[in-house]
Amino acid sequence: MSSLDLSPAHFRRLADRVSTLAEEWLEELDTRRIAPDITGAASEAMFSEGLPEQGLGDASLDALKPLMAGTRAGNARFLAYVFGSGEPVGVLGDYVASVVNQNVTAWRSAPTVVSLERSVVRSLANAVGCPGFTGSFTGGGSSANMMGLAMAREALAPANEDGSPSGVMYASAEVHMSIPKAVALLGLGRKNLRLIPTDAQWRMRPDALVKAIEEDRAAGRRPIAVIATAGTVNTGAVDPLRDVARIVREHGLWMHVDGAYGALAAMAHPEKFEGLGEADSLSMDAHKWLYQPADCGVLLFRDAKAARRAFSFTGDYARSLTADAVEGFAFFDESMELSRRARALKVWLSVRFHGLAAFRESIRRDVANAKRLEGLVRETPALELLAPATLSAVCFRYRAGLEDAQLDDFNTKLLAHINRRGRVYISNATLEGRFSLRACFVNHRTTPEDVTTVPREVLAAAEELKAL
Template identity: 85%
Template sequence: MGSLELSPAHFRRLADRVSTLAEEWLEGLDSRPIAPSINGAASEAMFSEGLPEQGLGDAALDALRPFMEGSRAGNARFLAYVFGSGEPVGVLGDYVASVVNQNVTAWRSAPTVVSLERSVIRSLASAVGCEGFTGSFAGGGSSANLMALAMARESLAPANEDGAPSGVVYASAEVHMSIPKAVALLGLGRKNLRLIPTDAQWRMRPDALARAIAEDKAAGLRPLAVVATAGTVNTGAVDPLTAVAALAREHGLWMHVDGAYGALAAMAFPERFEGLGLADSLSMDAHKWLYQPADCGVLLFRDAKAARRAFSFTGDYARALNADPVEGFAFFDESMELSRRARALKVWLSVRFHGLAAFREAIRRDVRNAERLEALVRETAGLELRSPATLSAVCFRYTGGLPDAGLDDFNTRLLARINRRGRVYLSNATLEGRFFLRACFVNHRTTPEDVATVVHEVLAAAEELRAS
């Protein structure tokens, strides 16, 4: 039976092979078709042999090249999902995190990484206008949102008289799907989620929120929390945070802001996020608008005691025996995670290398690119704008003189053809029941020339579709 150990020299040879593959991938990224040519059957066949009983040694790495060739190329024209572009220095941070392999659960388990994460959290909180907040890194916005609502429940309404969890949660009709999931996972039940109507700019209406709260109180229910969104996934809308915060304070609700997509843009556009610092908790994704490799979510909160109230339940084997405020600190007392990767390391290294100013400018470029696309759509015959560049998402569709009744079907087929062509990659949004193409700019590689390519590809694909 072979040993699992490698000599440092052998490890270096393998690492050099992987580094060469990474260099080739990055060098050719912009010229690769975004949609790989592989289909579902071929990808399943690639791994059909399963895991070997006897090791392959160095030959195991031979499969990496076809694996990478079958992967989607997140180049400058990948504009589909709100997903970061994998800034390369952050990739190196992930590499080092794997080498040192620390469990970032408590200071005694990972001293330098715990202190590093706490420092990065403080800096990010300050950068988005939430000075004094603390928190931790998480897998992503979904887990951060779940933890935030768990904190709200345990702080304000841990259980009703029969011991069952209680409380009503309010959110915009444009809220991310992670919020209904969180409400279900917490045992509140989706029947206790109120989706509040939005205005013409897709923002939560404070008047409708106030009315819903009043109706629930009159019915004897317990309003618990309101989730405001700082960057809805469809259109990038930012809810009126100050007005929502005022209602939350008036009625004793926890205010959570789902800022997984947009909140980090407050570094560059603080005026668009007025009231962000009034939240009790805030989720952000550094693997979105800090361009970091996944996964790299963030949960910030105003009061660490609320986090400990929700999550501090420590078995004796993990109990801290050190009263020192640093050496006795444990993330597992403030988070649902016990085993935790060193997610903060890549952010720390990436920002140290480039500086916060470079990230602010990259975010501004993304927003300017969205505004360019909006302008091009407005001036191009055959295209119709539905949602302008409120943040960095633009929703539009091809009309081209087609009858209104057939536009949804045509644009659905058009999106598939655009993405199959492989030069740009878009997603879709359903707004007021209609189907629209959607481009979202959270990509540090995208240029104005790439924006022009979007319109060219939409028109070219539409011409192909109409001729077929």
């Protein structure tokens, strides 16, 4: 036996120890500090020895417990960023994905898991109102966005005659950073992403979009794609998808929807996402609003031919030797990934266990939690609402007894102080240049009582900060 191998019985012993650690971790999830009280120097020191030359055997697992004391994003009062809460059945699905370790790149390398992924993708597409779309799982929303825009570019503006890149893309000024990164990586250059002004609710203004497209056309430039956001990272704004779709069709462009944060909520609130099904490509993140452990992004598209135009470069060694459409299918022909993890497995197991109805209900509860916080902020004179809850993000700041000029600085310090107290964990956004506290509800564990902790903690931390 190779010295790297374990007997199945030994594997089971180690797995039992990890299961016990997981059980303890879940038991303590809501009673422990949300983020560790640790400095950068101390966390670096934990790993300063690097990797050992000689293995430690079973004792190597002893180091897991302190490591697991890191930030607990699954805590019911972790309301920062947009990050899912790690639904436990999905965790087990991830475990099985690693045990079987199939390469989900083509049917011939992983027949059952490839069919499973295709089926899960179709089900999710139906659930969000995009019937007939296909696609694949990705490492996250950033790579799904990158792939969607690569498809747009290949479909509409592959290259100039001399091979130099060309083309312009459009997104709202509230766009997520993954879009300028994708535009840069595609070689279009970041200056070829037009940031379209937003209305009072942080949604892309259709009139300004049309104007920008017409100006570029008049100047001899080549508009390619409009990126509409279905759930901006700051405020959860959903761009006017129907208007964008109409403009895109009128001008012969590609419509990509960045739904990494919000689109899965269309399962529960379709009325907030009218026009989503008119996209050419759509990114979503099951490791955000489907509560799955990372990583678990999804790219959906209307036309698989467009995906193959962008991603299929099958060399002879990878050429399919069958005429059967299923058996000849390869994700590598429709994705930038080649070796691929079975990400769909955790979604499949998790949804089989709980049912889609339970996920819809949980998403509705998140939206209601955000509305509840919005209400609490409105009725607390010391707080000022900066953006109402469109989906599940609420932006506000503390202002009692402060001059306008002090607000940004005070709230910046306040955020650090709130999180240091360890009872809630929130993040920030900058809205029209104003520093805002931000709570985002994409956590299946958060209860209405947890929501009331937020203003209570903000007020308590503000009093402490003022007394310092």
